[in-house]
């Protein structure tokens with residue numbers, strides 16, 4: 001079997017995205033996936049303009065829109081009293097950033113990328129579990145559990161949170177947040193679905209918990225996500241995140257949130273891990289991409305987006321470092337990739353952690369957060385410009401970060417005790 005230009009390990013959203021991007025740049029790509037079939041578990045996924053811009057460039061946006069929903073607004077509510085705290089007008093946001101905010105079923109997004117890869121001629125191989133990686137003279141080689149080996153000029157490890165390739169670069173472990181996510185969908189015929197505005201993405205933020213819902217598949221179903229901090233995880237117990245903890249965590253929330261809990265899938269839950277950011281993603285001709293490089297907590301809904309951006313950025317640098325005869329200067333392309341993506345993803349990872357802390361506040365801090373959010377102008381984009389604009393190809397294109405507003409600057413109607421004196 002002849003060697004392809006590129007081997008991609010992992011057929012998740014990140015692996016399929018980069019396989020498509022590099023094929024578009026004239027590279028032959030073979031993708032190795034450990035599962036016996038391609039697919040995604042879970043329900044909805046949110047795709048902000050920094051992702052839909054890339055889908056548009058790929059010629060896939062119309063199909064994505066036809067499969068998903070373009071909501072009118074994103075609304076944040078307090079989970080305890082149900083009141084509205086702030087909102088984004090997503091139609092106006094689309095005008096500002098030039099691309100829509102889209103919500104889509106994960107399997108629809110995955111299927112869209114899979115079909116695009118098939119059309120582009122990516123060689124897709126299942127039942128192929130990579131157990132080791134090594135650099136060679138002209139590229140890199142992987143070995144499968146079966147003992148087979150594959151070689152290429154470049155190997156991209158898009159093998160997720162528990163990446164085997166990451167060990168080549170850093171000796172770290174996933175970091176447990178002690179939070180767990182339940183997912184579920186409610187069919188359109190249920191009275192609950194008729195009682196909500198399917199054109200809104202809504203997040204209810206509460207003490208140590210939050211609840212998200214939005215419409216999927218043209219309003220055929222309501223997607224729900226319930227996330228909470230597990231007392232059993234904090235106590236160091238192994239069986240954490242069980243359904244009894246789900247019910248207890250939301251006991252103090254408003255009726256609408258609690259009424260959504262029976263619709264969650266109760267036999268499957270996602271414990272939420274991220275990793276500390278790392279700034280080195282390339283080891284010779286082996287490069288990390290997607291969750292293997294930067295698994296986030298999902299509070300700003302950018303995990304899959306970062307993976308898709310990684311693939312697009314690498315593709316653009318391949319185009320810039322390709323000679324007339326088609327050969328690619330992989331060292332230069334990988335250096336350009338590594339010069340820009342780790343810093344962007346570091347910002348997303350650290351902001352996701354902070355954003356989650358803000359959502360889950362209790363007591364006075366919750367009141368201060370609510371006051372600041374209520375005071376926010378719907379059309380203030382100072383907290384999204386760093387994220388939703390065009391994906392940077394070089395470090396100088398990376399936008400400025402936002403300036404955080406201190407919680408204790410909030411006016412909650414009574415003097416706020418100084419830290420440490422309360």
Ligand SMILES: Cc1cc2nc3c(=O)[nH]c(=O)nc-3n(C[C@H](O)[C@H](O)[C@H](O)COP(=O)(O)OP(=O)(O)OC[C@H]3O[C@@H](n4cnc5c(N)ncnc54)[C@H](O)[C@@H]3O)c2cc1C
Nearest residue numbers: 010012013014034046129130160290291301302303304305
């Ligand atoms: C509750 C929740 C909500 C989320 N919401 C959003 C959202 O709204 N928007 C968003 O952008 N992101 C969201 N995310 C994050 C997003 O799901 C992930 O960041 C993204 O799917 C990562 O894609 P990936 O391809 O890098 O990794 P994965 O999806 O983990 O794919 C890795 C693939 O590699 C394969 N693999 C692993 N090891 C091997 C091996 N040794 N050999 C061969 N194959 C291997 C696996 O089988 C898998 O197919 C959410 C996450 C959670 C948990």
